[in-house]
Amino acid sequence: MLKNSISRNLVTHKLMSKKFAFTLITTSIVSLGLTACLPNVQQDAKVVINKNPYPSTYQVLPAQSTLLTNATILTGTGERLNDADILLVNGKVMQVGNDLSTEQATVIDMKGKWITPGIIDVHSHLGVYPSPGVESHSDGNEMTSPNTSEVWAEHSVWPQDPGFQMARAGGVTSLQILPGSANLFGGRGVTLRNVPSISMQGMKFADAPYGLKMACGENPKRVYGSRKVLPSTRMGNVAGYRSAWLAATEYKRAWDKYDSDYSAGKNPEVPKRDLELDTLMGVLDGEILIHNHCYKAEEMAVMIDLGNEFNYHSGTFHHAIESYKIADLLAANGNCAAMWPDWWGFKMEAFDMVEENVAIVNAVKNSCAVVHSDSAITIQRLNQEAAKVMYRANENGFALKEENAIQWITANAAKSLGIDDKVGSLEVGKNADVVVWNMNPFSVYAQAEQVFIDGAKVYDRFDDKYQAKSDFLLGQQLNSHVNKVTDKSVVNPVNQPATKLVTKE
């Protein structure tokens, strides 16, 4: 009960649990006290907005303490440890270093292997635009109004999307599922643990802040302009954002006033709830992080000012193809930029790609360069996406190393999602999200061999026991001939079990 009714007077998600408890207690004491002083005012029960009505039910998979030894470890903090060990106990990183020993853990020799933090994708549509890409499953974009802040991507997630398993095989342990980019405000994104689950809640990353998807540029103006609805221009886009933030500011003022009046012992009228404005108010309160589809330098510069105008942080720019033109501005304002290494050209706003974009952003002090996928295919090889940036940049004067490049798909991604206190690096006390690679992960030939989430093995390239399979793929095109054993290697490329014959009793 308490867990589900978090106070909204919070500045950052990190303080959420502590400050929540404090506020609730304070509220009840203060209101009791004031009621005692002002006996004439009869207060109704205080209305508190439930911030977490669809809470995580994620459970760590069966795990044991594990000591991985003799590997090359990229910690995600910018360090590389050679011939090093890592100890995973109770779902956490307990120790990282050389010559570790323990009697309580299973020891696995990882000589020749590379170990990195679990890969994090800040931009995915798995589950909301799943495979197969049929109309019935096309649930990623509520393209019915330029502002749909009221929709939550988590309510569209189909956990059986086979793409989750493919991404897991690529080392992806956490990912943000975002709504599409047709709207100025596309709705809330949700951060998931990449574990197989029947429900979205079973994947939900507990205590990760929500994201709010916003979109700049061509998409909103094209979609709504063609319907003769604002926006049909970029200035229409910005007018749309500003109107929405004005309304959100009023909404927040109303709720703040309700809270303070109630605390003062009055019995104020409860403001009318509005799902759209709830989300925007969450941003103004610093609880929900902005994830802004925004390719172009001049538009990002406007979005930064927009955030300052309405007193919220403009968050992470996604698909930020022109970040390299404003790398200093992004760093100065504390924005993350989530980028592809080289996708480009498909529209005007994607025309000015440079392969060193990520490296140029990364070179500025206090920057936050992230490599993202936005693709069910490339999410499987984010290590190679980062590799492309590293090598192309190094051909042109940079001196990036593996221990730097890994941060774009681990620590910096975690920072963008507001989960860097829990995941994204292999520091003592962090969640034991670990990928074991068969070689340097920045090689085209690299494969994730084992993947751990919270210390539990969720994928093993060589052990079928740890290769999950979607309900959708199970039992497709089974062998129809009960007595004929078909060549498995041809018929079962995805390791489908042959039909079992059981005599009825």
Add this chain to the structure above:
Amino acid sequence: MKNTQLLTSLRYALFGALAMTTSQVNAKSIVITNATVYTVAKQGILSQATVMVDDGIITAVYSKDEIPASLIADTIIDAKGRILTPGFIASGNLLGLVEVGAVSATRDSSDKKADLTFDASLAFNPKSTLIAYARKGGITSSLVTPYGGEKVFTGQSFVVNLSGDFDSVIVPNNAVMVSLGSSSKGSRATKLQTLSNNLEDAQKALAKVNKAKVSNKKGKDEQEVKTPSRSEQVMNAILSGDKPLIAYADRATDILFLLKLKQKFNLNLILAGASDAVLVSDEIAKANVVVMMSAIDNLPSSFDSLHNSLINVAKLTKAGVKVIISNSGESYNINQLRFDVGVAIANGLEKTSALAAVTANIADSFNLNSGRIAVGKNADLVLWSSDPFEISTQVDAMWINGQAMSLKSRQDALRERYTKETNMPRAYTK
């Protein structure tokens, strides 16, 4: 920001040599010495080998024991042991037909009216910014496959080189494309029937014409022999096997039907897409049909492609099927073909077969005089800093028809503008 623009001395020296070649328009002969040559031909892999080029054609490939005492050429390149391969041949893209996907005025790849005579090579733009970028991935030519119209026959493909010259189109209208399989409207059966019926009708019409010709020769029953229409000419070329038929199909049933049509009409059939081809790999191998497919599309993206997998290229190759690896998706990143091949190798494809999948296999399928380093072939060559498929490797030098090519693209110009020190607006940095 630290961003020196220094190239390695090795690379710098090489470019010095290349620049000279380019400036001397009439420089015709090149000798590349001390190369590890992946011939994709009978000679296999040669170390410390020498390749000679004259007037755009490969004139000699010497293993280290065969190199003559003296070699004379306009340009001599010391490969210093690096790998020389045939230029890669991309396929299944819209290169030169679309500049910016979302800008309809820059799209020339399709037309409602397009039918099997649709000749998109007329629209090819050798100055497209996509071409210079593609060269950075070692791609020297491409089979361009426009979407065409809405009919079963979507038009004809063509082959270009990536020289950026106005005469880049090597072969226009080199194959006819059909699009089969599932769609949100109507039944797949109609498409298969249409294809089958069209082939049958064309065959009958052709028989009739031939009969009339024979009669005319014999001087009996003078019959008028009609000149075939443009469509009929194309159909006849398909039936004679002169024009390959590129059939896009994923589901195994569609593929099997196509194999039947191949047998019945003696088609020069090439399967494209072919996600579920692994289910009928033996049949495809037996029919000697080439498959053009992506190496990285591994999602069950439709009910026609439930068996998509990263291991499919390796599996088909093992079953004896000749595979061409195509890029998936747009034309903007066809320079990444080499990484797709790398992924196929990581998933079981043997390296020699992998190289053939983007060189010799496609050249053989479409009768191109490239794709191998052998005497008489076009000098479309790439010198790599290391393993061509590895991400850390770059293209050090490229020749198309013996002409050294620039490896700079618009992307380099943008990077340089935004990484140089200046106290003026960037617009002044050119």
